[in-house]
Amino acid sequence: MAERRECGPWPREGEPRPAGRARRLCVVGAGYVGLTAAACFAHLGHDVRCVERDAERLGTLLEGGIPIHEPGLAELVAAGLRSGRLGFTDDIGAALEGAEVAFLCVGTPPQASGEPDLSLLAAAAREAARHASGDVVVVVKSTVPPGSCEALELVCAEEAAPGVRIRVASSPEFLRESRAVEDFLAPDRVVVGAEDADAAELVAGLYPEGCPVVVCDRRGAELVKYAANTYLAIKISFANEVAQLCDALGTEAQAVLAGVGADHRVGPEFLRPGPGYGGSCLPKDVAGFIALGEAAGTRTTLAAAAEAQNAHARRSVVHRLELVLGGLSGRQVGVLGLAFKDGTDDVRDSPALQIVADLVAAGAVVTCYDPLAPSFLALGTRAATVSGAIVGAEALVVAVASEEYQRLDPVTAARSMAGRVVFDAAGILDLERWTAAGFSVYGVGRGMPLAFYPVVWTPLRWTTAGKSPGAEAAGA
Ligand SMILES: NC(=O)C1=CN([C@@H]2O[C@H](COP(=O)(O)OP(=O)(O)OC[C@H]3O[C@@H](n4cnc5c(N)ncnc54)[C@H](O)[C@@H]3O)[C@@H](O)[C@H]2O)C=CC1
Numbered sequence: 001m002a003e004r005r006e007c008g009p010w011p012r013e014g015e016p017r018p019a020g021r022a023r024r025l026c027v028v029g030a031g032y033v034g035l036t037a038a039a040c041f042a043h044l045g046h047d048v049r050c051v052e053r054d055a056e057r058l059g060t061l062l063e064g065g066i067p068i069h070e071p072g073l074a075e076l077v078a079a080g081l082r083s084g085r086l087g088f089t090d091d092i093g094a095a096l097e098g099a100e101v102a103f104l105c106v107g108t109p110p111q112a113s114g115e116p117d118l119s120l121l122a123a124a125a126r127e128a129a130r131h132a133s134g135d136v137v138v139v140v141k142s143t144v145p146p147g148s149c150e151a152l153e154l155v156c157a158e159e160a161a162p163g164v165r166i167r168v169a170s171s172p173e174f175l176r177e178s179r180a181v182e183d184f185l186a187p188d189r190v191v192v193g194a195e196d197a198d199a200a201e202l203v204a205g206l207y208p209e210g211c212p213v214v215v216c217d218r219r220g221a222e223l224v225k226y227a228a229n230t231y232l233a234i235k236i237s238f239a240n241e242v243a244q245l246c247d248a249l250g251t252e253a254q255a256v257l258a259g260v261g262a263d264h265r266v267g268p269e270f271l272r273p274g275p276g277y278g279g280s281c282l283p284k285d286v287a288g289f290i291a292l293g294e295a296a297g298t299r300t301t302l303a304a305a306a307e308a309q310n311a312h313a314r315r316s317v318v319h320r321l322e323l324v325l326g327g328l329s330g331r332q333v334g335v336l337g338l339a340f341k342d343g344t345d346d347v348r349d350s351p352a353l354q355i356v357a358d359l360v361a362a363g364a365v366v367t368c369y370d371p372l373a374p375s376f377l378a379l380g381t382r383a384a385t386v387s388g389a390i391v392g393a394e395a396l397v398v399a400v401a402s403e404e405y406q407r408l409d410p411v412t413a414a415r416s417m418a419g420r421v422v423f424d425a426a427g428i429l430d431l432e433r434w435t436a437a438g439f440s441v442y443g444v445g446r447g448m449p450l451a452f453y454p455v456v457w458t459p460l461r462w463t464t465a466g467k468s469p470g471a472e473a474a475g476a
């Protein structure tokens, strides 16, 4: 076993102290998860070398920039580089020198079957094992199906030099994009799956002091991640289901869901209706959860229902707008938001992007605005400001719940737009103000014209005091 060593003097004045000792760490992959983990571990006092194989991404990092938008991350990276506790390289051998722990944070993108593609991860594990000169605990942070760590341990054993022991542990990541740093430094919990207590303790000790740690076996830790994301997806789909019902019943979804979420057993978070969930993980992990059930021969009906409801939610924005406008061909539509949610530049599997694509496919003339989404997106016309996106528009779609869009003044919008239709898919506009400015406001859980519904719901009529119509019909 490699000798454990301290990484520089500790503690340093004014800096947070890690729960365990400061360690030498290697992090493979400098994406949303890897870069955040590397910068935060360095902030916690560890000595971190981060390996990135993408030349452009690495170049940006080596020049002191960061390749993604994540609040607070640039500052942490800069501080890590200044202190010497953070470094970037494409040389995994150099990054592993003296490292006791190597975190694998590479992508596990979805395949058509719903199962994730683990080829990048297997390649990273192979490289790490091949270049390890001493014993290393390889920690899989990427989201992987149960059983992956066990399989990777065999791969590592094949590649490792004689006498080098590679143990593979699981420690899935739960951070949210746009809040990656705060989530990493103050997690609700850390999950560690390892086959021996020593490895579990080593890994758990790297995280911020005082955060709750759930220790289980590797399969359990791997499953926590899928189950957690699937549960969040189910909650969002439930909110969308309630919102659709609210539209049909002519009531406001926000108030109804606030009433549901106020019960502490339910909780208010992830009950915001909208254009469906997206991003690189929720859709992928729900599909992965269903694929897991199929492989294991268990029922995953709730996950499948969440997926089906989400597909409906994502299609229905443009479908509804088409009905409201009486057709989309040649109609000028402004869209606010392209990223998969507010505060990020990530457009992977973005519902907003799908809205724009569906509008363009239906023949609409689209102008969109997003302050962070990459400029290479060639969908419709890209405006540089909110006002640029709405000028001359017959209808406006708010696709992402951003404060910037919420601040849009309806009186100014009315002056600039050609029409008075707003589809508030994100559910953020002040109904009263927009209605007062002459707009017809539609949206998910924000009301739809009655003609939209094939069945017109009629309020129950109480014909006999104290008895329900059902009771009467039953002859009570
Ligand atoms: N994005 C998110 O918010 C979260 C993602 N996850 C999971 O974490 C994993 C990573 O996700 P992201 O960070 O979003 O992916 P990403 O695609 O943004 O970043 C992965 C990085 O790894 C690099 N890479 C791939 N193979 C490499 C190798 N052999 N050596 C060095 N670098 C290599 C890529 O060039 C890329 O920069 C996925 O399994 C994902 O499901 C988990 C929690 C949150």
Ligand SMILES: O=C(O)[C@H]1O[C@H](OP(=O)(O)OP(=O)(O)OC[C@H]2O[C@@H](n3ccc(=O)[nH]c3=O)[C@H](O)[C@@H]2O)[C@H](O)[C@@H](O)[C@@H]1O
Binding pocket: 143, 173, 174, 175, 176, 177, 178, 229, 232, 236, 269, 270, 271, 272, 273, 274, 275, 276, 277, 278, 279, 280, 281, 282, 340, 341, 342, 351
């Ligand atoms: O595994 C992952 O990658 C991560 O996936 C999600 O994080 P993230 O994808 O960054 O974004 P969320 O904030 O969860 O939003 C996901 C999608 O759901 C939508 N959403 C979220 C909440 C809500 O109430 N309603 C709703 O429609 C968002 O707009 C977005 O499209 C989870 O929240 C993280 O815990 C997890 O680590």
